[in-house]
Amino acid sequence: MKGSTDKSEAKVSYLIRWLNKRYYERKQKEKKVQESLGNHKNISFLYRLDLMLEHSGIRNIIRGMNAELYIICSIVVYALVSIFVYHLTDSFLIAVSALFVLISFSYIVLYILSGIYYSGLEKELMTFLNLVENFSKTEKDIVQIFKKTLFYIREPLKTLVSDFCNEAESSGNIQMAFDNIIFRIEHVKCREIMRNFQVCSKYEANYDTVVKDIRASMIDYLEIRNERKSIINNARAEIVILVLAAAGIVTLFSEITSDLPNLLMGTFIGNIIIFYCCIVLVICFVLMITFDKRG
Secondary structure, rough: OOOHHHHHHHHHHHHHHHHHHHHHHHHHHHHHHHHHHOOOOOHHHHHHHHHHHHHHHHHHHOOOOHHHHHHHHHHHHHHHHHHHHHHOOOHHHHHHHHHHHHHHHHHHHHHHHHHHHHHHHHHHHHHHHHHHHHHHHOOHHHHHHHHHHHHOOOOOOOHHHHHHHHHHHOOOHHHHHHHHHHHHHHHHHHHHHHHHHHHHHHOOOOOHHHHHHHHHHHHHHHHHHHHHHHHHHHHHHHHHHHHHHHHHHHHHHHHHOOOOOHHHOHHHHHHHHHHHHHHHHHHHHHHHHHHHHOO
């Protein structure tokens, strides 16, 4: 019994190592592409999914979770749910509708969690800049300046800065540590800030002066972003009103026709209507959630 348990644990351990190897190989490949082409938008689907899993925190919860494992688990769940809905309703269209909604929901959840990471990073940038400016008055080594900020900044920026400091101290190569941390950052403004500090450390420029310039740029960026958020919130409110109005119309019809649920579930035309409504609802919710990056 113990031998079989040990074999199972060894297989799980091997699977985790293999998944992690695939994950890091993909990161290294993408890093080489960025080094040769610069920042580009043609990121592979698997690597983009890897980023979302990392930023959502799922990789911290489930060891070895990467794009391949997530897709396999998702396919299994999708298949089971679709079969269950089909047996429950005896309708292929409703089963497909449930599958479509579930696929969209799994993506939306990942997007929301990675969006929380993105927003959390952005909220800490001004605090980080102020701390770097203060500590640069008494310290000239960028690694030591960053280490002092760790006591005051929060996640997820804290982990990024901590990883940079650890790599810079262990390897002794500050420029390489900067390259690696910039590669991991998706937030455009945060990447720009780190790149400016990299240039400063390379040419031993005055951090105090550079931080003032970065802060001015950051203030302009936040003002524009707040204006855009106001427009986005108005658009989201309009979509919510449309969805509620549609729900009100359906409720009204159900009051007039008591057999409406059976008509929708038991007829081909009713199934098409349900399928169409599911598609429209998913599109509305995806638009509401992805407005931030679309704007």
